Amino acid sequence: MKKHYNPHDRSVPQSFDEEFKTPGYLPKSAALISVADPETGIPNIMPLTAWGWLNRDPFLIGVSICVKEYNRNYYVRGTYELMRKSMDFTLNIPTEKLRDKITRSAEMSRAKDPKVDKFNALEWTALPGKRIKSPHIAECPLNFECEVRAIINMGSHDLFMGEVVGVCSDGEIVKEETIHGNDHITMKREDGSLLTLEWSTLMKEKKH
Numbered sequence: 001m002k003k004h005y006n007p008h009d010r011s012v013p014q015s016f017d018e019e020f021k022t023p024g025y026l027p028k029s030a031a032l033i034s035v036a037d038p039e040t041g042i043p044n045i046m047p048l049t050a051w052g053w054l055n056r057d058p059f060l061i062g063v064s065i066c067v068k069e070y071n072r073n074y075y076v077r078g079t080y081e082l083m084r085k086s087m088d089f090t091l092n093i094p095t096e097k098l099r100d101k102i103t104r105s106a107e108m109s110r111a112k113d114p115k116v117d118k119f120n121a122l123e124w125t126a127l128p129g130k131r132i133k134s135p136h137i138a139e140c141p142l143n144f145e146c147e148v149r150a151i152i153n154m155g156s157h158d159l160f161m162g163e164v165v166g167v168c169s170d171g172e173i174v175k176e177e178t179i180h181g182n183d184h185i186t187m188k189r190e191d192g193s194l195l196t197l198e199w200s201t202l203m204k205e206k207k208h
């Protein structure tokens with residue numbers, strides 16, 4: 001089988017309008033960090049796709065945040081300073097019904113406008129953290145409370161390793177299963193109804 005090959009040349013954008021040359025075609029899904037300024041208590045939100053499961057014992061989640069200035073998309077995030085100050089954060093897992101608000105949350109930035117209040121602008125609810133200072137986003141069905149254990153600079157981004165100290169969900173988790181490559185988590189809500197979150201662990205092929 002003949003493959004197409006793209007060499008990666010490590011070049012970076014030289015101006016606000018220039019893009020990275022080699023594309024980042026890797027499967028990913030969006031989650032949201034919520035973190036509060038420990039001095040003022042003001043919370044912020046940042047959507048990200050650079051996150052993942054790192055370790056089971058201790059239970060570690062990694063999130064990676066841009067710390068260098070390249071172009072209009074890659075600049076030092078306001079969230080970065082907040083994470084360094086608070087040393088904790090919540091990783092909130094959304095579902096696709098929050099798609100439009102996730103997009104809007106990325107169009108606002110604490111780095112560009114220190115007064116921005118994304119919770120208010122998006123009409124989302126900040127629930128107080130149970131074991132950390134940072135809040136949860138109530139509208140997301142799963143919220144992982146993390147304490148920062150290590151920060152590693154990788155170049156453009158810093159990797160924050162967060163140890164999970166608590167998980168909040170819309171109901172008691174009653175079932176976890178994998179069916180034909182799709183993971184399912186079922187939770188029982190206070191009113192007795194069941195909610196299942198489903199995601200695919202494999203990409204789909206679509207031939208034309």
Ligand SMILES: Cc1cc2nc3c(=O)[nH]c(=O)nc-3n(C[C@H](O)[C@H](O)[C@H](O)COP(=O)(O)O)c2cc1C
Nearest residue numbers: 047048049050065066077078079106108109110111
């Ligand atoms: C779907 C999506 C994924 C993103 N993933 C990341 C990411 O993994 N890391 C990152 O630093 N920024 C990421 N961003 C960009 C930030 O969310 C965006 O710059 C945000 O406005 C920063 O807000 P802040 O300055 O208030 O922290 C992503 C944006 C979108 C829409």
